[in-house]
Amino acid sequence: MANTNSNQSSTAASEQKRPYTVVKGSLSSLAPKVRSFIEEKAAICQPDNVYICDGSDEENQQMIDTLLENGMIQSLPKYDNCWLALTDPADVARVEKQTFIVTKEKRQTTPTTLNGIAGQLAKWMSPEEFSKQFDERFPGCMKGRTMYAIPFSMGPVGSPFSKIGMELTDSAYVVVCTRIMTRMGADVLKTLGDGEFVRGLHSMGRPLPLTKPLVNNWPCNSEKIMVAHIPDKNEIASFGSGYGGNSLLGKKCFALRFGGILAKREGWLAEHMLILGITNPQGVKKYVVAAFPSACGKTNLAMMTPSLPGYKIECVGDDIAWMRFDSEGQLRAINPEAGFFGVAPGTSMKTNPIAMKLVQSNTVFTNVAKTSDGGVYWKGIDDDAVSPGATITSWKRQENWQPGDKTNPAAHPNARFCAPAAQCPIMDPAWEDSAGVPIDAIIFGGRRPKGVPLIYESFNWQHGVFVGAAMRSEATAAAEHGGGKKKMIMHDPFAMRPFFGYNFGDYLRHWLSLEPSPHKVPKIFHVNWFRTNDEGEFLWPGFGENVRVLSWIMDRVANKDVAMESPIGLIPKPGSLNVEGLGDIDMKELFSVSPEFLRDECVEIDKYFKEQVNEDLPREMWQELANLQARAKKM
Ligand SMILES: Nc1nc2c(ncn2[C@@H]2O[C@H](COP(=O)(O)OP(=O)(O)OP(=O)(O)O)[C@@H](O)[C@H]2O)c(=O)[nH]1
Ligand SMILES: O=C([O-])CC(=O)C(=O)O
Numbered sequence: 001m002a003n004t005n006s007n008q009s010s011t012a013a014s015e016q017k018r019p020y021t022v023v024k025g026s027l028s029s030l031a032p033k034v035r036s037f038i039e040e041k042a043a044i045c046q047p048d049n050v051y052i053c054d055g056s057d058e059e060n061q062q063m064i065d066t067l068l069e070n071g072m073i074q075s076l077p078k079y080d081n082c083w084l085a086l087t088d089p090a091d092v093a094r095v096e097k098q099t100f101i102v103t104k105e106k107r108q109t110t111p112t113t114l115n116g117i118a119g120q121l122a123k124w125m126s127p128e129e130f131s132k133q134f135d136e137r138f139p140g141c142m143k144g145r146t147m148y149a150i151p152f153s154m155g156p157v158g159s160p161f162s163k164i165g166m167e168l169t170d171s172a173y174v175v176v177c178t179r180i181m182t183r184m185g186a187d188v189l190k191t192l193g194d195g196e197f198v199r200g201l202h203s204m205g206r207p208l209p210l211t212k213p214l215v216n217n218w219p220c221n222s223e224k225i226m227v228a229h230i231p232d233k234n235e236i237a238s239f240g241s242g243y244g245g246n247s248l249l250g251k252k253c254f255a256l257r258f259g260g261i262l263a264k265r266e267g268w269l270a271e272h273m274l275i276l277g278i279t280n281p282q283g284v285k286k287y288v289v290a291a292f293p294s295a296c297g298k299t300n301l302a303m304m305t306p307s308l309p310g311y312k313i314e315c316v317g318d319d320i321a322w323m324r325f326d327s328e329g330q331l332r333a334i335n336p337e338a339g340f341f342g343v344a345p346g347t348s349m350k351t352n353p354i355a356m357k358l359v360q361s362n363t364v365f366t367n368v369a370k371t372s373d374g375g376v377y378w379k380g381i382d383d384d385a386v387s388p389g390a391t392i393t394s395w396k397r398q399e400n401w402q403p404g405d406k407t408n409p410a411a412h413p414n415a416r417f418c419a420p421a422a423q424c425p426i427m428d429p430a431w432e433d434s435a436g437v438p439i440d441a442i443i444f445g446g447r448r449p450k451g452v453p454l455i456y457e458s459f460n461w462q463h464g465v466f467v468g469a470a471m472r473s474e475a476t477a478a479a480e481h482g483g484g485k486k487k488m489i490m491h492d493p494f495a496m497r498p499f500f501g502y503n504f505g506d507y508l509r510h511w512l513s514l515e516p517s518p519h520k521v522p523k524i525f526h527v528n529w530f531r532t533n534d535e536g537e538f539l540w541p542g543f544g545e546n547v548r549v550l551s552w553i554m555d556r557v558a559n560k561d562v563a564m565e566s567p568i569g570l571i572p573k574p575g576s577l578n579v580e581g582l583g584d585i586d587m588k589e590l591f592s593v594s595p596e597f598l599r600d601e602c603v604e605i606d607k608y609f610k611e612q613v614n615e616d617l618p619r620e621m622w623q624e625l626a627n628l629q630a631r632a633k634k635m
């Protein structure tokens with residue numbers, strides 16, 4: 001590496017000639033692979049300082065102090081150790097169009113679309129193009145800044161399920177959030193030894209001195225955002241965004257996109273799924289996983305307070321599940337994360353009291369509004385969130401924001417809280433069990449204002465895989481498609497559209513390959529909490545009432561005779577879904593499936609499969625579509 005022109009001094013003789021100072025930890029104490037990774041990337045990014053994180057409380061305090069000094073966070077004195085970050089309004093969500101998988105062959109990453117139609121599944125970049133894009137961004141990108149080296153484990157440190165990563169970043173916000181979201185620090189380095197690890201490089205892309213002023217004190221380079229994954233090198237390179245899924249590389253980049261590639265190779269599953277335990281009044285406990293697209297209800301279901309007496313919900317995870325079949329053929333899941341990065345708007349004591357209790361301490365909020373007495377505020381929060389006489393400052397720093405202002409929402413619709421799982425009041429006793437919890441049902445779902453019933457069960461595993469493949473959902477503010485006035489219904493197979501790390505056709509083949517014995521494959525269901533009436537109001541009360549649907553799922557897992565056939569799948573027999581005490585619910589409308597809707601849906605799925613997956617679609621999926629078409633015709 002280039003170590004000329006050094007005018008920095010360092011205590012360790014071996015580090016004297018480096019152009020940067022190691023301000024915390026020492027390179028010479030690191031395992032050779034870790035050390036050379038840091039040295040190689042520091043030589044390119046040219047930070048002033050290198051800081052090797054140990055995950056301690058003192059270190060975290062230092063990060064908080066740095067962020068306060070830079071105006072990147074503010075304190076929230078109404079709570080205990082809680083902070084508010086307000087981003088540049090150009091950096092508020094994942095950027096799917098700038099997220100790439102770099103492989104030699106395009107087809108490794110994504111199916112060849114029909115007649116060159118633009119692909120909607122994983123975006124491919126060639127290694128040559130990546131080199132060029134990398135060189136336009138990373139050299140010198142950390143000048144004047146500190147490069148933090150964060151060792152982290154996805155999954156409990158030392159569990160056979162777990163995998164280790166190292167993120168290099170120039171953002172102290174990323175350090176603070178990674179400490180919440182993963183197991184991070186010195187223990188991880190010990191466990192790693194000189195073993196292999198996922199290499200993450202992240203930069204906000206704003207070296208010092210600045211060439212133009214920051215917006216909101218939030219360094220980012222939104223015109224040059226790139227989130228690239230290079231599976232052959234076990235490397236992730238993320239530039240230009242400080243936000244969530246773009247910058248916390250352990251989450252979507254590692255646990256889902258790389259996790260998926262590894263899972264395919266090694267015979268397991270890495271999915272965008274919550275994991276929960278449900279105990280019924282008879283004391284029977286089951287665990288289920290559920291995949292809903294971003295901002296479609298995973299966190300809320302995983303932390304639900306059940307409305308029916310005698311039921312108990314316990315949370316294992318709210319966003320990502322790593323699952324494998326054990327030697328008895330039982331599917332088992334772990335949550336690779338250690339924190340929640342949850343959507344704030346809509347969260348209240350009414351909808352999600354557990355989350356409200358969770359975020360009273362040790363939480364970083366991003367892009368929510370602040371009250372003058374140092375609390376948080378967003379659309380849907382409880383009325384008493386604003387103390388008498390207090391005023392609200394919006395996420396865009398608009399003072400004296402008035403409730404009812406629809407053009408300028410108080411909080412960004414993708415505003416988030418980042419909070420440690422360990423302090424969630426209903427964490428499952430087994431949430432860190434390294435063997436994982438046994439899974440008895442897989443649930444898919446999405447936002448479908450029209451046509452799709454509240455709950456149905458697939459006829460079998462292959463049909464269930466088709467149900468996952470055919471998933472569609474209304475766009476949300478979690479990425480750049482959403483937030484607009486007219487909400488599009490987008491295909492989002494398995495709730496994984498933004499998170500596939502390899503060809504979707506191969507992903508489907510992988511799921512299909514899991515069925516044969518000794519694997520006891522779980523039943524597969526589809527739910528829709530978001531069906532609306534003609535006035536656009538939700539037909540189903542959702543949230544804690546969703547336990548009624550989970551209870552029916554439990555009955556089906558116990559093979560109770562409570563289901564009947566319909567053209568799209570098995571639906572509850574009349575009277576088998578407990579709606580007691582719900583008042584005026586239009587059950588007929590909630591469960592109706594019209595022939596016109598189903599035929600249109602078939603046309604749309606057929607088009608998507610043909611155009612987007614084309615020759616890579618497994619023939620079993622064509623067969624399932626033909627079966628659905630035939631059932632629709634008979635209606
Ligand atoms: N009407 C209705 N809204 C819900 C329900 N569950 C969740 N929501 C709302 O949907 C939004 C997103 O919910 P989350 O639970 O945070 O979604 P998520 O799937 O965890 O989102 P990501 O973290 O982006 O993956 C929030 O505003 C919730 O209040 C429900 O059952 N009914
Ligand atoms: O990745 C993020 O920024 C947040 C998240 O969980 C999602 O979008 O699914």
Ligand SMILES: [Mn+2]
Pocket residue numbers: 272293294295319
């Ligand atoms: Mn998510």
